[in-house]
Amino acid sequence: MANTIVDVAKRAGASPSTVSRVLNRKGYVSEEMREKVERAALELGYQPNWQARALKGKASGLVGLIIPDISNTYYTAVAQGVAGRLRAHDYEPVLCVNNEDPVVDLHYLQILQQKRVDGILYAHPAAGSNWQMVEAMVRGGMPIVEINRQHAPDLLDAVVADNYLGAYQMTEHLLALGHTRIGLVLGETQLITGNRRLAGYRRAHEDAGVRVDPCLVRVGSFIRQHGETATRELLSLPERPTALFAGSNRILMGCLAVISELDISIPGELSIGSFDNTEWMSAWRPPITAVDIAIDELSRLAVDLLLRRIAEGDACKPVTYTLSTSLIRRASTAAPPEKVERVPAALRHGRS
Amino acid sequence: MANTIVDVAKRAGASPSTVSRVLNRKGYVSEEMREKVERAALELGYQPNWQARALKGKASGLVGLIIPDISNTYYTAVAQGVAGRLRAHDYEPVLCVNNEDPVVDLHYLQILQQKRVDGILYAHPAAGSNWQMVEAMVRGGMPIVEINRQHAPDLLDAVVADNYLGAYQMTEHLLALGHTRIGLVLGETQLITGNRRLAGYRRAHEDAGVRVDPCLVRVGSFIRQHGETATRELLSLPERPTALFAGSNRILMGCLAVISELDISIPGELSIGSFDNTEWMSAWRPPITAVDIAIDELSRLAVDLLLRRIAEGDACKPVTYTLSTSLIRRASTAAPPEKVERVPAALRHGRS
DNA sequence: AAGATATGTGGCAACGTTTGCAGAAACAAC
DNA sequence: GTTGTTTCTGCAAACGTTGCCACATATCTT
Numbered sequence: 001m002a003n004t005i006v007d008v009a010k011r012a013g014a015s016p017s018t019v020s021r022v023l024n025r026k027g028y029v030s031e032e033m034r035e036k037v038e039r040a041a042l043e044l045g046y047q048p049n050w051q052a053r054a055l056k057g058k059a060s061g062l063v064g065l066i067i068p069d070i071s072n073t074y075y076t077a078v079a080q081g082v083a084g085r086l087r088a089h090d091y092e093p094v095l096c097v098n099n100e101d102p103v104v105d106l107h108y109l110q111i112l113q114q115k116r117v118d119g120i121l122y123a124h125p126a127a128g129s130n131w132q133m134v135e136a137m138v139r140g141g142m143p144i145v146e147i148n149r150q151h152a153p154d155l156l157d158a159v160v161a162d163n164y165l166g167a168y169q170m171t172e173h174l175l176a177l178g179h180t181r182i183g184l185v186l187g188e189t190q191l192i193t194g195n196r197r198l199a200g201y202r203r204a205h206e207d208a209g210v211r212v213d214p215c216l217v218r219v220g221s222f223i224r225q226h227g228e229t230a231t232r233e234l235l236s237l238p239e240r241p242t243a244l245f246a247g248s249n250r251i252l253m254g255c256l257a258v259i260s261e262l263d264i265s266i267p268g269e270l271s272i273g274s275f276d277n278t279e280w281m282s283a284w285r286p287p288i289t290a291v292d293i294a295i296d297e298l299s300r301l302a303v304d305l306l307l308r309r310i311a312e313g314d315a316c317k318p319v320t321y322t323l324s325t326s327l328i329r330r331a332s333t334a335a336p337p338e339k340v341e342r343v344p345a346a347l348r349h350g351r352s
Numbered sequence: 353m354a355n356t357i358v359d360v361a362k363r364a365g366a367s368p369s370t371v372s373r374v375l376n377r378k379g380y381v382s383e384e385m386r387e388k389v390e391r392a393a394l395e396l397g398y399q400p401n402w403q404a405r406a407l408k409g410k411a412s413g414l415v416g417l418i419i420p421d422i423s424n425t426y427y428t429a430v431a432q433g434v435a436g437r438l439r440a441h442d443y444e445p446v447l448c449v450n451n452e453d454p455v456v457d458l459h460y461l462q463i464l465q466q467k468r469v470d471g472i473l474y475a476h477p478a479a480g481s482n483w484q485m486v487e488a489m490v491r492g493g494m495p496i497v498e499i500n501r502q503h504a505p506d507l508l509d510a511v512v513a514d515n516y517l518g519a520y521q522m523t524e525h526l527l528a529l530g531h532t533r534i535g536l537v538l539g540e541t542q543l544i545t546g547n548r549r550l551a552g553y554r555r556a557h558e559d560a561g562v563r564v565d566p567c568l569v570r571v572g573s574f575i576r577q578h579g580e581t582a583t584r585e586l587l588s589l590p591e592r593p594t595a596l597f598a599g600s601n602r603i604l605m606g607c608l609a610v611i612s613e614l615d616i617s618i619p620g621e622l623s624i625g626s627f628d629n630t631e632w633m634s635a636w637r638p639p640i641t642a643v644d645i646a647i648d649e650l651s652r653l654a655v656d657l658l659l660r661r662i663a664e665g666d667a668c669k670p671v672t673y674t675l676s677t678s679l680i681r682r683a684s685t686a687a688p689p690e691k692v693e694r695v696p697a698a699l700r701h702g703r704s
Numbered sequence: 705a706a707g708a709t710a711t712g713t714g715g716c717a718a719c720g721t722t723t724g725c726a727g728a729a730a731c732a733a734c
Numbered sequence: 735g736t737t738g739t740t741t742c743t744g745c746a747a748a749c750g751t752t753g754c755c756a757c758a759t760a761t762c763t764t
Contacts, residue, residue: 002465002492004720015744020722027723028741045488047465051403051412052720055749060403061467062446070432071631073425080422083449087456092463094414095447097435104439111444113354113399115413136397140354224631257635279423279576280632283609356750367714372752379753380711404750407719 003044012040064112064120065093068100073249073278081299082121089307100125109133119143119306124151126188143309147302150192157309159302159321163193166291166325167200170273173327174243175208178335183234183241185251187222197247216241227254242336246274267334277328286331298323355396364392416464416472417445420452425601425630433651434473441659452477461485471495471658476503478540495661499654502544509661511654511673515545518643518677519552522625525679526595527560530687535586535593537603539574549599568593579606594688601628619686629680638683650675
């Protein structure tokens, strides 16, 4: 079927070793022989077998990319960035989508070890992962870099966004506009993303001297469904929030569907902001204010970190890169409609 | 570093051959020995080396997935479906994003051959591919299935959507609502997707006895940018279209951004429909009428076809599966504002 | 009792590559 | 003419599997 190095050697009238030396530009080879071999390889359309090469202890040229959900535009962007950056270093990603399922996740960890990938970019499932397995793999010398989600900073390198900062920026922005009842629709707080975003939201309130009404914080999952139910609940509260902060693009989609259904005007009746600045948000009507994570940068850093780990081994301590976020202000956030909630009634009526 | 079959054999007091037999459940092994080996394998956390296995002529368990753009929700969905289906058969995809670039594409074809993947799911770049290379690979026994895009039906298996039908359905729907000036914003017509969609649009007009004004058909690329410029042009036409048919989700995004900017009401002033029913379209305000392609089904078929090809070789002729489409009617399409176009100018001036 | 069959195990070669080693040829220095 | 250095090439041994073959038992037929 496919040609081997021996076929090339025969055609060029050389030995396999010589062919190998030519192809890898290593050791002494006469100019004449080099030409003959190169011609033969070209004529036969020879493609070296990486499996055999990897068996001799060389790199496999494969990197595992484990993500929870590829239909999420966030991870889509990650995959895009990672794939591009890997290609520049002659690596390709093996795509593993665990669907937030720890069982599937474990399966993939095993498979990737069996396929002898050179390293793994890892976003663990929300429900948690098989950390013993991960630890065993790391001890066994498998480079693993956590991406976006982080669980074991003292065991693994990680590249994450500054979720705390992002949430703080958005909350601060909404507070500055005059909102004091800001509904927060968030995913799992056992995830670093959920955890830090909640902290940022709270801290911004503290710093502004505004008390957070616990009713306004809706913790659930980072999925559309949660966005829908939480929004429905928040909007039927006796004291409605005047602004909504969606914890992810998925959640935002759910929020918007409900808001659209109830025919509530944005930002007239309700301001809305979201984490994850994705493409469609700028085309929305009105365009959605969002916390932007430089995903390209994040992917680039993660790949570079992983490749360094692959090259250098586990000599140095695990490091964590935290990427700054920025707030993209768009038309979906404006001053609250009429009055600020949770202040004495007398004052409330004074405002326009 | 990682344990080998020899380590397991030593610990179990058996020979490597016996261990192999246990692990592959092949040939005779005593119950007692099986247990000992299994225990040893478990204790050592042994993971078989697929590279060595593949070298012996077994499947590598890898399938190449070449797509033009992973940030496109359409291909995202394809990747999602493919990954899920592959997993069920113990295969993983090697993700290759060619960015519509034939050079990158060629690089990936070579790499995948070097990595000795068992087969390839292939969506070629819009600008065309290196078909000699593809043909050589197929002749060399590499199973390749075209997905979504099709170029060589007599050489490769393919799974595509019925683009003609989809475009026909949408156009028919708009015509039935009373529109006679339907702007079509389309991507490359050298792609089967562009080609067939244009044909469907035309045929629906013919069948309804409506002449197509050539000004209304804007062929460009399947990207947001084209959606924006084409929409701007169409809306500044002396005889504005009353409906817009976006040729893809990307294009739609561009159309919507411009429509939103110009503050044109949907469907009051302009009806809008699109190819590719993606998640955010249902959350849009108003929800967007779209041609739905059962991408899950498409991916499933493609994977199954590829696996069959891998198992059976190129005994049978290439086949093409064409998947039916369905029209999802939503609020973005309604009757035209007032009067049907293509009527005497006198009437036209009567419009508000 | 002698064969025939079923069951269990290890040895060894191969898959396609890389690499250390050894040998050969060319050239220079004494 | 001997010795040394540099340049070139091939042999053979690995890498971790698998599968054929041979051998060793045990069980069943005649």
